[in-house]
Structures are given as structure tokens and as C-alpha cells.
Amino acid sequence: xxxxxxxxxxxxxxxxxxxxIEDLIAKPMDQKPDKKYYIALSITLSLLGLGAAMLAxxxxxxxxxxxxxxxVGWAFPIVNFVFWVGIGHAGTLISAILFLLRQKWRTAIARxxxxxxxxxxxxxxxxxxxxxxxxxxxxxxxxxxxxHSLWVNFTSPLLWDVFxxxxxxxVSLVFWYVGLIPDFASLRDRTKxxxxxxxxxxxxxxxxxxxxxxxxxxxxxxxMLLAGFATPLVLSVHTIVSFDFAVSIIPGWHxxxxxxxxxxxxxxxxxxxxxxxxxxxxxxxxxxxxxxxxHLDKMNRVILATGMMVGYAYAMEFFIAWYSGVQxxxxxxxxxMFGPYAWAYWIMVSCNVIFPQLFWFRKFRRSIPVMLIVVIxxxxxxxxxRFVITVTSLHRDFLPSSWGYYxxxxxxxxxxxxxxxxxxxxVLLFAKTLPVISIAxxxxxAPGAQPSHHGGEx
Amino acid sequence: xxSSGTYTKKELPQSVMRLGIILLxxxxxxxxxxxxxxSKRAVFNYLLSFVFLLTIGLGSLFLIALExxxxxxxxxxFRRVAEFFSSYLPVLLFVALPLFLFLVDLxxxxxxxxxxxxxxxxxxxxxxxFFIIRVIACFxxxxxxxxxxxxxxxxxxxxxxxxxxxxxxxxxxxxxxxFAITATIASVDWLMSLEPHWFSTIFGVYFFSGSVVASLAxxxxxxxxxxxxxxxxxxxxxxxxYSFGSLxxxxxxxxxxxxxxxxxxxxxxxxxxxxFWFINRWAGYWPVISIGLIIVHFIVPYAxxxxxxxxxxxxxxxxxxxxxxxxxxxxxxxxxxxxYHSDKNHPLLYILEIGFxxxxxxxxxxxxYLNFKKHNAVPVGDPKLQRGLDYRV
Numbered sequence: 001x002x003x004x005x006x007x008x009x010x011x012x013x014x015x016x017x018x019x020x021i022e023d024l025i026a027k028p029m030d031q032k033p034d035k036k037y038y039i040a041l042s043i044t045l046s047l048l049g050l051g052a053a054m055l056a057x058x059x060x061x062x063x064x065x066x067x068x069x070x071x072v073g074w075a076f077p078i079v080n081f082v083f084w085v086g087i088g089h090a091g092t093l094i095s096a097i098l099f100l101l102r103q104k105w106r107t108a109i110a111r112x113x114x115x116x117x118x119x120x121x122x123x124x125x126x127x128x129x130x131x132x133x134x135x136x137x138x139x140x141x142x143x144x145x146x147x148h149s150l151w152v153n154f155t156s157p158l159l160w161d162v163f164x165x166x167x168x169x170x171v172s173l174v175f176w177y178v179g180l181i182p183d184f185a186s187l188r189d190r191t192k193x194x195x196x197x198x199x200x201x202x203x204x205x206x207x208x209x210x211x212x213x214x215x216x217x218x219x220x221x222x223x224m225l226l227a228g229f230a231t232p233l234v235l236s237v238h239t240i241v242s243f244d245f246a247v248s249i250i251p252g253w254h255x256x257x258x259x260x261x262x263x264x265x266x267x268x269x270x271x272x273x274x275x276x277x278x279x280x281x282x283x284x285x286x287x288x289x290x291x292x293x294x295h296l297d298k299m300n301r302v303i304l305a306t307g308m309m310v311g312y313a314y315a316m317e318f319f320i321a322w323y324s325g326v327q328x329x330x331x332x333x334x335x336x337m338f339g340p341y342a343w344a345y346w347i348m349v350s351c352n353v354i355f356p357q358l359f360w361f362r363k364f365r366r367s368i369p370v371m372l373i374v375v376i377x378x379x380x381x382x383x384x385x386r387f388v389i390t391v392t393s394l395h396r397d398f399l400p401s402s403w404g405y406y407x408x409x410x411x412x413x414x415x416x417x418x419x420x421x422x423x424x425x426x427v428l429l430f431a432k433t434l435p436v437i438s439i440a441x442x443x444x445x446a447p448g449a450q451p452s453h454h455g456g457e458x
Numbered sequence: 459x460x461s462s463g464t465y466t467k468k469e470l471p472q473s474v475m476r477l478g479i480i481l482l483x484x485x486x487x488x489x490x491x492x493x494x495x496x497s498k499r500a501v502f503n504y505l506l507s508f509v510f511l512l513t514i515g516l517g518s519l520f521l522i523a524l525e526x527x528x529x530x531x532x533x534x535x536f537r538r539v540a541e542f543f544s545s546y547l548p549v550l551l552f553v554a555l556p557l558f559l560f561l562v563d564l565x566x567x568x569x570x571x572x573x574x575x576x577x578x579x580x581x582x583x584x585x586x587x588f589f590i591i592r593v594i595a596c597f598x599x600x601x602x603x604x605x606x607x608x609x610x611x612x613x614x615x616x617x618x619x620x621x622x623x624x625x626x627x628x629x630x631x632x633x634x635x636x637f638a639i640t641a642t643i644a645s646v647d648w649l650m651s652l653e654p655h656w657f658s659t660i661f662g663v664y665f666f667s668g669s670v671v672a673s674l675a676x677x678x679x680x681x682x683x684x685x686x687x688x689x690x691x692x693x694x695x696x697x698x699x700y701s702f703g704s705l706x707x708x709x710x711x712x713x714x715x716x717x718x719x720x721x722x723x724x725x726x727x728x729x730x731x732x733x734f735w736f737i738n739r740w741a742g743y744w745p746v747i748s749i750g751l752i753i754v755h756f757i758v759p760y761a762x763x764x765x766x767x768x769x770x771x772x773x774x775x776x777x778x779x780x781x782x783x784x785x786x787x788x789x790x791x792x793x794x795x796x797x798y799h800s801d802k803n804h805p806l807l808y809i810l811e812i813g814f815x816x817x818x819x820x821x822x823x824x825x826x827y828l829n830f831k832k833h834n835a836v837p838v839g840d841p842k843l844q845r846g847l848d849y850r851v
Contacts, residue, residue: 005529005623006841100704102851235715247726254727257659259719312638316659323583323646324657325576326731360631 011105011445014289018443021290025435025442026190028285033432044424051418054411055130063133065411072394072406077131079386080416082241083269084124084423085165086262086382089234090270091117092172095179096230099223105298107441108290112281113274114176115434119426120273121169123419128161130415157243164240168233175226177205182219182440185209238266245389251332252393255320261313268306268352269382272375275299277427279372281436290437293366300365303378307356310385314349332393340405341392348388351381463693463847465836470689475827481820488813499808501560502798506790507814508553509648510672511546511822513665513786516644517673518543519604520637520666523630526607526623532701534846535691536681537837541608542829543676548604549825551597553818561586566797567654577654584651592647596640603633614839623841641666652797656735660720667713671755672786674709675779678702680826682772682779684835691836693847696770700851703769706778710763714756738796747792755785770851787815 012021058065068075091113098106129135141162143152152159188202209215242262245253275296282291321329336345355377358364365371396403430436493500518540525533533540562568567584570577577584606629610622642662650661658664682699684690724732739748759782768774837843 003620003624004841005620006845008531008845102701232711239715239719243723246723249727249729254723254729255659256661256720256723257663258723260660260663260716308635308638312642313659316642316662320657320659323580324731325579325655 009294010447011108011292011294012290012442012447013292016289016446018446021442021446022186022190022439024285024287024290025437025439026187028432029187029435037428037432041425041428044421044428047417047421048425049418049421050414051416051421054414054418058130058411058415059135063131065409067406067408067412069404069406071397071402071404072391074390074394075406076408076412076416077127078244079383079390080419081124081127081131082262082386082390083383084120084127084419085237085241086266086269086386087273088117088120088124088168088172088270089238089263089266090274091115091120092168092175092230092234093267093270094274095175096227096234099227100231104445105295107445108292108295108437109274109278109299110441111176111179111438112278112436113270114172114179115430115436116270116274116277116427117172118169118176119423119430120270121165121172122426123423125165125169126419126422128158157240157247160240161244164233164237168230168237171226171230171233175223175230178219178222178226179438179441180434181206181209182211182215183435183438185211186439187435235263238262245393250393250397251321251326251328252336252389255317257313257316261310264306264309264313265382265385268303268310269379271299271303271306272378272382275303275371275375276379279368279375281431285431285436287437290442296368296371297362297365300359300371300374303375304356304359304365307352307359307378311353314353328398331396335396336388336392339392339396341388341395344384344388345392348381348384351377352385355381463691465691465834465838467834468689470827470830474823478820478823478827481816482824483820485813485815485817485820488810489817490813492808492810492813495810497560498563499798499811500814501557501563502794503811503814505557505564505648506787506794506811507818508550508557509790509794510787510815511553511818512550512644512648513669513790514673514676514822515544515546515550516600516637516641517669517671518677519547519600520634520641520670521673521677522607523603523633523637526627526630527634529627529842531842531845532698532849534840534842535694535698535836536677537611537840538833538835539677539680539684540673541611542826542833543673543680544604544608545825545829546822547597547600549821551594551601553821554593554597558590561589565651565654567651570654580654584654589647592643596644599633599636599640603629603636607633611837611840612833615834615837616839618839618841620841638662638666641669649793652794653735653738655731658720658724658732660716664713664716664720667709667716668786668789671706671709671713671782674702674706675782675786678706678775679779679783682776686772689830689835691843691847695850696772697851698846698849699770699772699775703763703775706759706775706782707763707769710756710759710782714752714760717756739792744796747788751785751788751792754788755782759785 016024066076068077091110094106094113095110095117099110129138132138132141140150141152141159143154143159152162184202184206188199188206191199191202193199239259239262242258246255246258248254278291278296278299282288318333321333324330336342355374358370358374364374391406395406489500489503492503521533522537522540522544524530525537557564565584567577567580568586570581572578582588607626610626610629613619614622642665645662645665649665650656650658678699681690681702685694721736724736738744759778762768762774762778762781768778
């Protein structure tokens, strides 16, 4: 295969004109949804309904319906929380960090990934709140002077999570919205006067945007600052999630590599989810020229790289457990590999470390069926990673007399499925009501939009 | 916008070579004097100097590999500088040889107390023959990749053959995972096992973050200096510095993040087998260095590099990169020297400790000078060169 390294790959394929790009992205909003859309929506809504019913049961009878019990007090709720927060990380990486690094290929995928960030964080937030057992008292998580003199525990990383995740959610939402303003204006301008409500809503959210030079100047400043805020926030969120485990002295949890390892794992799982969803989006909306195979190829490289980082962390934990000479650490890792939960450990290793190795080969990185299989494996593997970390470290701790085996109940499973229902319901609603690709940004990277060395008019 | 400009090969002035020789000779004299006065301190000082240059060489090698795998073009006009810095690696194998004679001074693990169960448990890994095998194996991997990638890069100057870029891309992709493993092994062997009872899973990442900061700082300083005097392609403009500035800023933050993670988790859990390493760095005069490290390696460079204009300003970049090289030296001092003496009230920063670092910097300048004389300072045949020169913020 011959690649010309002296040229950059085009970010928009198929010689699309600027107007064609806008029409293509705005199409789903101009039309009434078809039957298939309603079928998909009814599936996700049923899952959501199932989750809601299971939650209602849990609130009525109590959390005894879940599998959590001594010694595994942290189980599905924490596993699902960490899983969903992790999914959210890819969006901020793509939209903020790649922006700061001047990576233009982010434009076609940033909007969707950011939306997924917001939805994933919503799913994640459900779990710690229900895990408290009495979610109607969740207000007490916020520290405020009160007549009971009841204060939160400031030394607990679980509380830092409250601050970190809520800040992260707020900034992500604002960042997403700011990016949407120019597109709301484009939508407002193309909406006919006859559809009054639509016009009003778009006008309201576009905040009087006129595409003027001054508008853009302020916009770019704000966007850069928000990207600068979002970057340390996204890293801090999963760092603090890792602190939930690592500050304790439980063997298998207490290890210094946890913060960067969790961040790498979050990006890994998040990219896998973004690729999973984008494979369908580009097909259904005929966006193969905007979300090109090159985009997927690049994301698959990120998956390969972060997968290797996660693999490095597995190996390093294992080596240092032996090297440390601490018998509890050594036992924790032997138990992970060969104990009662060995099945979960080996699912994790094969999904996260072995299958992504296919992405070493260009052919596989660019093959839709192969990548779909790999990214689904990665999604499964990363869920199991959190399961392995949480459950295997707890079920056999220092005192053999208190060992046990954790089994999730049907209610646990129903709530997990419900979170997927919530996530994909939100994704479907988003895909129908807002531009899934940033119209303004993609126009700016279309061929001919920028003066260049090759074929520029200078 | 097509960026024009040319590159004409020039030699560095003789004064650079003279500076290198003066530093090398006077540094060696001071170093040997230290050795006569306090041989153990001199050996630790020698190790410090060795690791200092090793991290610059390794970091540069990593940055070369990263450029190929990420198909980055902005750094192509400057890749030669990184290549010259990674040429230290073959030399460093010989610099390491004298250390083998003093392993007993350096490493407590060479003579563990017989009733020390923790250390005897580590002997399958921490023993002298295996140590030497690991050192040689790591150097072999680094040198093989270095020779292969740099030879292809130089060949391209004449042939402009694009398949060479492809070959280096494949080699770099294979090298990066090997780099992660070998750099971790090196960090455990040369630094972490100085205190053989202590362990930390993030230590390899800590070593990596410091190496990248140091090598980026060295490359940035050299690039700015060379361009000032007109030794680089004339198509280079201040915009090209932006990525150096932001990467330096990013990795300063990354280093601080890793250092904080390591400290915070051990402080919070408060297990004696982990905290004693930090307590050692908090006894006697050591808080000065421990606190100083946070200021010198994080707070000051953070403040300098945060504003966007600073990332493209040659003056500020030069200052920040020299500062960071100094900070890296302090970081290594903080890692290595507490193991030298059990009495923590022992005087810090002994004046003669300037010897071996001076000598190693002198040697680095000489090698750089010779490389510069022999090879083009810009990869003139690289297909990505024009794309790199066209880069604008």
C-alpha cells in the first residue's frame, strides 16, 4: 500500500459542497421520523421502563433486593457508576483535549461524543444516588450549614466524587451548548416561517447569533477557555473515582497506578462506545463522507493505545504485588487469576488486552464488521474490569472466616439494563432533534475552506 | 499558505566544542576529587548524572517514535535535534560501566541481612547477574531502534524515498510498547531499587513523565537557540514553537499529577511499608528539597507556561526549558540522594556534587557538536517536512 506522507488526508470526502453538508446534517430535523425510529425508541423505552420498575421495587422493599451483602458491600451500583462515568470520558477527550492539541479530525465526531458524555454522566449519577438506599435524602450530600449540625465527611473520596462529577457535568453541558449556538442559528435560518414553534425554539437557543465576525471572535475565545477548563476536569473525575478505591488499604485497590490507569481505561471504554454508536449513525444518516473510515481508523488507534496502557497497568500491578513482598497483595492477585472469580478476570483480560491487538493491522482498523466486534468486546471487557476490581478484592479480604461469594440478583440486572435503556433513549432523542455533527466546524475543514500549500490560491 | 525558505548546512562554532571540553574536563576533575574525599557520595553523584542524560536520550527517542506513529508533521523540521539527543544512548552504555564496579555501594540489595525476609523474597529479581542482563537488554532494544530509525531518516535526506517513512512508522509502532517495558525496568533498576524495600506501581510512569519533560525541555531550548543563530530551516516561524510550549506545559502538569497520585495515596493509606520512603525525604534538611521540588518542578513552570503567548515566545520558552532541565536534576536528586546516607542531617547539595553533572553535560555538548558537524540539522528529504513548515497555529 502506498501512502503519500506529504499530504494530509481529507477530512470530508466525496467533494461535498458547503450547502450539501448543511442539508445532510440538518436532514433528520427537517423530516418526520420513520417507523424504524419508533421501533428503536420503543425498545430503548421498554428497557428504561424495566429499570424504572426494578428501581421502584428497590425503593419499596429496600436494597435487600440487590445482591450486595457482607463482605461485598460495593457491587453493581459502584461497578455501573464507574462504567458509565468512564464512557463519558471519550467525549471530553475528543471535544476538549483534541481541540487544544489542534486535531482537526475531531470536528466530525465531537458533537456526538460530547452528547454521549452528558448522557453517560446522567446514567452514572443514578447509581451512587440509589446506592445510598434513600435517594430522597440525597440533598445531604451537599455540605451546607444546617440545624442538625450534620456535615458530610470531607475526607472521603466519595464526597469528592459528588463535587467532581457535578462540576464535570455542568462544564460539559455548557461546553456542548456553546458549541451548539452557531448551529442553532443555522437551523433557525433554514426553518420556514410557517413552523412557528420550531423557529421560536431555535431562535431562543441561538441567543441572537448573527454569524458576524464579532460573534465568532467571542465564540472562539469562550470555546477555548471552556476546553481549557474541561481538560483538567475530565482527568480529575476518573482520578477521583480511582481514589474511591485506592485510598483504602484493601489489597488490589490500594495501588499508586490507579489514577492514570483509570483515566486510560475510561478513554478506552469511552472510545469503544463512541465507535459502536457512530458505526450505526454514519450508516443510518448516510454520513459516510463526513464520518469517514479515516475517522474510525484514528479512533481505533486510540483504542489500541489506551488498551495497551490498561494492559501495562494490569502487568505492573501484578509484578509489584509480587515484588512488594506483601503477602496480602500477592494473595489478592493470585486470587483474581485463579480464585472463584477467575472467569471474570479472564473475560476482562481477553476483551481488553487480547482482542484490541487486531487493531495493529490497518485492514482490521478499517473493516466495519471487525471493529464492531472488537469495540463491543471492549465495552464488555471494561464493564468486567470494574466488576473484577470491586468484587474480587472485597469477597476475600484479610480474614478467611468472613469470605463470601457475591451473586447479583435479577433486580441488579434489571437496573443495569435500565441504564442502557436510558442512555440509548437519550441518544435517539438527540439524533432526531439536534445536529449530530457540528455544521459550522465541519464546513471549516471541508476542502477549499482553508488556504493550503497544495492547491491553495496563494 | 505555502511556507518558503531554505536550509543550508552550517557547522556550529568552535566555541561550542571548547565549552563542551572545558565542562567535561573540569567536571571530571571535580568528580574525581569528590571520589577521593567521599567515594560513596561520588558514586551516587555519578549515578545521578548518568540517569540525567539517560532520561534526555530516552525521552527524545520516545518523541521520535511518537512523531512517526501519530503521523505528526509539526515536529518534522526539528526531528534531527531529537535524533542527535538520542545518540547519547549508545554512549551511555559505556558511561554505565564504571557503575557496575560500585554496585555494592549503590544497592543495599547486594548485601541483604540474612533475616530480612522481604529482601530475600526479591532476590530472584534483584540480583547482580540478572541486573546486568536487564541493563544490557534494555540498552540493546533502545540502540537497535535508534540505529534503525536514524539510519532510515538520514538515508531519506538523499533519496527522498517515502517507503523509509513507512518503515520507520512500523518500527516505531513496535518500539513504543517495548519502550514502555524497558523504561519501566530501567526505572526500577536504577532508581526504585536503591531502596529495595519500597515499591510503587506508578514509578515507571513517574520516570517516564520526568524523562519527557527533560527531553522536551532540552529539545525546545536547542531548537530556539539554533533558529536564533540561523542553523535551522529559514521557514521556521514562532508558530512552530506553539506545540513545544503546550507539550511542555502539558507534561509539567502530567508530572505533577503522577507525583501527587503517588504521594497522596501513600499518605492517605498511611501504611508503614510504604510511607517510610517519603518520611526519609522529610527528615533533617530534606523538607527543603521536598517542598522545593513542588515549587521548582511544578508551580513556577506552570505559571510561566500557562499564558497562551508564552507558548510561542522564544525568550520565555528558553527560560522555561533551562529551568525545567534544572528542575529535572533536582527531581533526580530527590529520588537518588536520600539513599546515600542514613543520617538525614548530612549536609545537602555538597558543592563538589556539581562535578559529574558538569562532566556529563560537557560530554553531551561534544556529542551534539560532532553530530551536527556530520549530519544535516533538518531532515531535508522527509515527505512531511513541507507539511511541518506550513504549520500555523
